[in-house]
Amino acid sequence: MTPSLTILLLSLHLLSLLVHSFNHSNPCRSFCGNLTIDYPFALQPGCGHQGFRELLFCINDVVMLHISSGSYRVLDIDYAYESLILHDPHMSTCDSIVLGRRGNGFVVEPWRAPYLSPTPDNVFMLLGCSSQSPLFQGFPGKHMPCRNVSGLGCEDYYNCPAWDIIDPRRDGPVYGSGPPDCCSMPYESVKSVNLSRLDCQGYSSAYSLAPLKVSGPGQWAYGIQVKYGVQGNEVFCRACEATGGSCGYDIDKNSDLCMCGSWNSTSNCDSVQTADATIRRKWCLGVGLAGLLISTITWWNPIKFG
Numbered sequence: 001m002t003p004s005l006t007i008l009l010l011s012l013h014l015l016s017l018l019v020h021s022f023n024h025s026n027p028c029r030s031f032c033g034n035l036t037i038d039y040p041f042a043l044q045p046g047c048g049h050q051g052f053r054e055l056l057f058c059i060n061d062v063v064m065l066h067i068s069s070g071s072y073r074v075l076d077i078d079y080a081y082e083s084l085i086l087h088d089p090h091m092s093t094c095d096s097i098v099l100g101r102r103g104n105g106f107v108v109e110p111w112r113a114p115y116l117s118p119t120p121d122n123v124f125m126l127l128g129c130s131s132q133s134p135l136f137q138g139f140p141g142k143h144m145p146c147r148n149v150s151g152l153g154c155e156d157y158y159n160c161p162a163w164d165i166i167d168p169r170r171d172g173p174v175y176g177s178g179p180p181d182c183c184s185m186p187y188e189s190v191k192s193v194n195l196s197r198l199d200c201q202g203y204s205s206a207y208s209l210a211p212l213k214v215s216g217p218g219q220w221a222y223g224i225q226v227k228y229g230v231q232g233n234e235v236f237c238r239a240c241e242a243t244g245g246s247c248g249y250d251i252d253k254n255s256d257l258c259m260c261g262s263w264n265s266t267s268n269c270d271s272v273q274t275a276d277a278t279i280r281r282k283w284c285l286g287v288g289l290a291g292l293l294i295s296t297i298t299w300w301n302p303i304k305f306g
Helices: 003-022 234-242 277-300
Strands: 030-032 035-037 056-059 062-067 070-078 083-087 116-118 122-127 182-186 202-207 224-228 246-249 256-259
Touching: 030 056, 035 070, 202 224, 234 246, 234 256
Parallel strands: none
Antiparallel strands: 030 035, 056 062, 062 070, 070 083, 083 224, 116 224, 122 182, 122 202, 246 256
């Protein structure tokens, strides 16, 4: 191989690297275990939506969600339905009743509340609540506020094997000697599952798998199904992704950013005005030098092919 050809090939390689570095990439999409972490979530600072910053963590290939009430394992992220499935290790299921107020429940920081909330068809079954619990206050004649949610409720839950060693007080239209050992209600009725504030010993949570039909509580989907939203940021993010960018935010200014590989934009990756001028100049200089080098070599020592 002649020196001229070697230099030419090196020049072409340099140009290829410059083009590759300039192309838009997605530095924010990542993986943890078998879950894809994508917008509005992220594991890296500055990626995703600012409403979900410092929310997800990857620990030993397990995605953990951390909010004020504790840490939860993320079992699934459904980007089409915009929902998360969370597991609380202290939550009761059909096979185990966990008391002692060890459950985390579900309480988010006030500033996160617009972005995260359990779905309407998520039933919370509060266990071992005292008669002084806020759940039972304000109901005349001691009528019960407990009810089924999306076909899920305590009457069926009592049939789980976990209750075999307990003789629970059952639900009824009124309570006299004390409230039932299980009271089911939707999240909207309690707003936050805080066992200490509600004066309850434990809780279970299940969500509807509609339109699927299940035969009993043993086949319920146990966990907390949480709906998420990005508060009108969809237009900005769609415009960013349509031009090859990744949606993120400015850590210092808490403003939206479109990450375009080698520069950031406040609108989208086709907006030259918002691109970093230094990066642009370096790109143009690199392309110019590579082109000049190729032209010079070709002029001095033309390469014949064939």
